Amino acid sequence: VEASIPEPQREAWKKFTPKPFTTKEEFGKETVRHIETTLARSLWNCDEGAAYSGTALAFRDRLILDWNKTQQNQTFTDPKRIYYLSLEFLMGRALDNAMLNVGAKDIAREGLADLGFRMEDIIKQEHDAALGNGGLGRLAACFLDSMASLNYPAWGYGLRYRYGIFKQEIVDGYQVEVPDYWLDFNPWEFPRHDITVNIQFYGSVRKWQDEDGKQQSAWENGEIVQAVAYDVPIPGFSTSTTNNLRLWSSKASGGEFDFQKFNSGEYESSVADQQRAETISAVLYPNDNLERGKELRLKQQYFWCAASLFDIVRRFKKTKRSWADFPNQVAIQLNDTHPTLAIPELQRILVDIEGLDWDEAWSIVTKTFGYTNHTVLPEALEKWSVPLMQWLLPRHLQIIYDINLHFLQFVERNFPKDRDLLGRVSIIEESQPKMVRMAYLALIGSHKVNGVAELHSDLIKTTIFRDFVSIYGPDKFTNVTNGITPRRWLHQANPRLSDLIASKLGGHDFLKDLTILHKLEQYVDDKDFRKEWQEIKHANKVRLAKHIKETQGISVNPSALFDIQVKRIHEYKRQQLNIFGVIHRYLQLKSMAPEERKKLVPRVVIFGGKAAPGYWMAKTVIHLINKVGGVINNDKDVGDLLKVIFLEDYNVSKAEIICPASDISEHISTAGTEASGTSNMKFVLNGGLIIGTCDGANIEITREIGESNIFLFGNLAEDVEDLRHSHLYGDYQLDPALNKVFDEIKKGTFGDAGAFTALINGIVEHGDYYLVSDDFASYCKTHELIDEAYKNQEEWLTKSITSVARMGFFSSDRCIDEYAETIWNIEPLMPEKE
Numbered sequence: 163v164e165a166s167i168p169e170p171q172r173e174a175w176k177k178f179t180p181k182p183f184t185t186k187e188e189f190g191k192e193t194v195r196h197i198e199t200t201l202a203r204s205l206w207n208c209d210e211g212a213a214y215s216g217t218a219l220a221f222r223d224r225l226i227l228d229w230n231k232t233q234q235n236q237t238f239t240d241p242k243r244i245y246y247l248s249l250e251f252l253m254g255r256a257l258d259n260a261m262l263n264v265g266a267k268d269i270a271r272e273g274l275a276d277l278g279f280r281m282e283d284i285i286k287q288e289h290d291a292a293l294g295n296g297g298l299g300r301l302a303a304c305f306l307d308s309m310a311s312l313n314y315p316a317w318g319y320g321l322r323y324r325y326g327i328f329k330q331e332i333v334d335g336y337q338v339e340v341p342d343y344w345l346d347f348n349p350w351e352f353p354r355h356d357i358t359v360n361i362q363f364y365g366s367v368r369k370w371q372d373e374d375g376k377q378q379s380a381w382e383n384g385e386i387v388q389a390v391a392y393d394v395p396i397p398g399f400s401t402s403t404t405n406n407l408r409l410w411s412s413k414a415s416g417g418e419f420d421f422q423k424f425n426s427g428e429y430e431s432s433v434a435d436q437q438r439a440e441t442i443s444a445v446l447y448p449n450d451n452l453e454r455g456k457e458l459r460l461k462q463q464y465f466w467c468a469a470s471l472f473d474i475v476r477r478f479k480k481t482k483r484s485w486a487d488f489p490n491q492v493a494i495q496l497n498d499t500h501p502t503l504a505i506p507e508l509q510r511i512l513v514d515i516e517g518l519d520w521d522e523a524w525s526i527v528t529k530t531f532g533y534t535n536h537t538v539l540p541e542a543l544e545k546w547s548v549p550l551m552q553w554l555l556p557r558h559l560q561i562i563y564d565i566n567l568h569f570l571q572f573v574e575r576n577f578p579k580d581r582d583l584l585g586r587v588s589i590i591e592e593s594q595p596k597m598v599r600m601a602y603l604a605l606i607g608s609h610k611v612n613g614v615a616e617l618h619s620d621l622i623k624t625t626i627f628r629d630f631v632s633i634y635g636p637d638k639f640t641n642v643t644n645g646i647t648p649r650r651w652l653h654q655a656n657p658r659l660s661d662l663i664a665s666k667l668g669g670h671d672f673l674k675d676l677t678i679l680h681k682l683e684q685y686v687d688d689k690d691f692r693k694e695w696q697e698i699k700h701a702n703k704v705r706l707a708k709h710i711k712e713t714q715g716i717s718v719n720p721s722a723l724f725d726i727q728v729k730r731i732h733e734y735k736r737q738q739l740n741i742f743g744v745i746h747r748y749l750q751l752k753s754m755a756p757e758e759r760k761k762l763v764p765r766v767v768i769f770g771g772k773a774a775p776g777y778w779m780a781k782t783v784i785h786l787i788n789k790v791g792g793v794i795n796n797d798k799d800v801g802d803l804l805k806v807i808f809l810e811d812y813n814v815s816k817a818e819i820i821c822p823a824s825d826i827s828e829h830i831s832t833a834g835t836e837a838s839g840t841s842n843m844k845f846v847l848n849g850g851l852i853i854g855t856c857d858g859a860n861i862e863i864t865r866e867i868g869e870s871n872i873f874l875f876g877n878l879a880e881d882v883e884d885l886r887h888s889h890l891y892g893d894y895q896l897d898p899a900l901n902k903v904f905d906e907i908k909k910g911t912f913g914d915a916g917a918f919t920a921l922i923n924g925i926v927e928h929g930d931y932y933l934v935s936d937d938f939a940s941y942c943k944t945h946e947l948i949d950e951a952y953k954n955q956e957e958w959l960t961k962s963i964t965s966v967a968r969m970g971f972f973s974s975d976r977c978i979d980e981y982a983e984t985i986w987n988i989e990p991l992m993p994e995k996e
């Protein structure tokens with residue numbers, strides 16, 4: 163407020179405020195100005211990269227004008243805000259999204275054409291912002307889009323990794339990881355060198371009694387690292403609301419100490435300090451659904467939580483409200499347990515720094531936080547060793563022990579006879595070394611806990627959080643089924659389909675209320691509409707076939723059935739089931755007479771996805787897929803009837819080409835393991851059918867679109883435990899067809915059989931934890947049904963259209979409205995009228 167322009171001068175200011183471009187000429191002028199001045203290029207050296215940069219800068223200017231207004235409006239109105247804390251934001255490219263959200267893509271296309279460039283080529287110049295691993299990170303990105311589009315006063319807080327998820331190369335069939343340095347030109351971020359926070363690590367705790375005899379604690383003598391804010395504007399679709407994603411970057415603090423070292427000749431160690439500080443935000447951990455307890459990861463978590471909370475508290479304190487008002491002004495959502503340290507950190511701020519009583523502070527904390535659980539896999543549940551936490555965050559460990567003490571006392575009062583219960587629900591696991599169970603801390607420190615699909619939300623109540631349901635009652639737990647943004651995943655990825663739908667529904671309003679799609683069912687028998695629908699699917703397959711040719715050098719027939727599984731490579735997602743099924747198909751094909759083969763439906767089986775660098779079994783699966791592809795794709799008997807493709811370096815921008823091009827996509831996790839899945843929604847929204855298990859959101863997709871429009875197979879979640887038990891202790895027979903597949907691998911048909919021994923033995927000898935054998939017969943049978951169904955193209959088309967019409971529920975807008983109403987208690991803040 164102190165720095166605002168004085169009243170008499172504001173008119174002048176307003177006169178000079180830039181106006182957004184509205185014509186192709188104005189767009190062209192802005193773009194050329196940026197190319198010639200900001201970038202110092204000219205008519206004579208403007209390649210597509212420079213044209214991209216100029217275009218991006220022109221759009222960035224537009225976003226930032228709206229961003230300014232949105233932030234000012236928020237400051238003046240001071241509504242309750244939602245802060246979404248996520249260690250991952252898998253944003254992908256920003257330009258296309260910005261053009262569509264502000265509604266100026268056509269202007270830009272024409273303007274670029276006048277300058278001699280094609281829109282498609284320009285968009286492709288942008289590097290993906292790949293600050294995430296998979297579904298969890300992409301969900302956060304979809305949520306940002308929805309929160310802005312629905313005008314919620316929302317902030318994202320994350321880390322500005324210098325290296326996002328690695329780039330995947332396939333060399334001789336093996337995954338090779340290459341660093342992803344993405345920041346070399348990033349017009350979408352604004353460094354805020356004036357917005358910094360000092361973050362402490364290590365040190366010690368001093369305790370004393372103040373004059374009133376009150377116990378006081380201070381965390382002192384630690385090492386300081388500086389957090390610097392980088393702001394990324396998030397434009398809403400068809401609204402001027404432009405929210406902020408604030409990413410923190412780490413930097414050595416002050417320089418004074420370094421300077422002394424430097425002057426006294428200790429150059430190396432002064433530089434080493436600086437590098438150590440910068441390491442904190444250097445790289446995204448590439449694990450998906452796996453936690454490994456590395457010290458640097460804990461440092462990342464605290465660094466980001468502490469910086470974000472300082473920022474949130476600073477903003478709140480400017481309003482001079484009383485602390486009791488904090489939960490009325492601030493909602494913080496924890497995206498998984500990664501930001502759980504925010505809970506003891508807020509308690510520390512309130513008690514140690516602001517001087518509130520413990521109980522008063524704790525009541526504020528629990529009203530503020532909500533926690534989303536994204537997995538029940540035991541290897542993914544975060545635990546941090548007590549000695550590590552004692553060393554790195556001594557005061558937080560004390561606070562966690564105090565939180566635990568209060569909690570266990572409460573449990574003991576309510577369940578006085580149950581001694582075991584205390585050990586089971588304690589935040590501290592009594593192991594060697596002792597561990598802090600982050601999910602329990604997150605749950606105890608939040609007022610609501612949600613799962614991400616109905617089955618998953620039920621499962622957390624009966625498995626990992628079972629005792630907590632008895633303690634708190636069922637109302638603390640709720641479900642918010644995941645969703646996806648239809649702007650990126652339909653309008654941007656599949657513009658022709660979006661426009662066809664709009665032509666029937668009287669415009670693009672469905673992009674803001676996806677339930678309107680249901681009106682499409684009226685046109686399911688409309689001949690021209692059907693023809694157009696089918697043509698669009700074909701064109702999208704041609705586009706993907708072209709990409710496959712360009713990147714893998716393999717020709718695939720766009721009229722074949724495209725069968726796609728793209729997602730992180732993980733045993734629970736069962737890419738191994740898919741590739742074994744492919745081998746089975748190949749063996750059958752080979753055993754047929756040439757006449758018989760002619761009746762087959764040609765297939766292209768497409769895989770894509772990254773394996774965590776240390777996940778050896780997942781890498782073996784990638785290797786097998788590539789080896790099988792090498793044999794099948796070169797077998798003269800097979801020809802176009804079967805092709806196996808492994809697409810390198812699956813990421814968000816590739817997903818935008820892949821999702822519109824499927825006939826069938828695979829969502830085949832062992833029942834009860836995939837919390838939700840979100841690519842299932844993307845594929846169906848683009849008119850593809852799916853084969854899936856009764857898992858995650860597949861179940862709700864089935865309920866919405868109807869059982870006849872989905873190919874479900876396999877055992878149910880409720881039977882998994884018994885099946886696993888019978889593998890180990892019962893009499894159990896390996897599926898015979900699967901056995902034949904294994905024999906073929908062992909014969910060396912797909913190269914060195916030894917490479918795949920562990921993969922096979924996991925199933926044959928070590929209990930087949932993921933039930934590949936149990937589900938194999940029904941999986942293969944279902945693929946036969948798919949072949950049959952595909953022969954009837956008319957019926958297939960009807961299923962495709964009907965499914966899309968019934969997908970309205972899976973918009974992330976619905977999801978965000980549910981969070982806003984049932985967890986955050988916030989309202990939209992409409993942008994000011996011009």
Ligand code: GL7
Nearest residue numbers: 297298451536537614836837838839
């Ligand atoms: C995940 C789940 O595995 C996935 O099923 C879910 O769709 C996603 C978003 O809720 O969250 N949980 C998790 O730990 N990761 C996921 O992608 C990494």
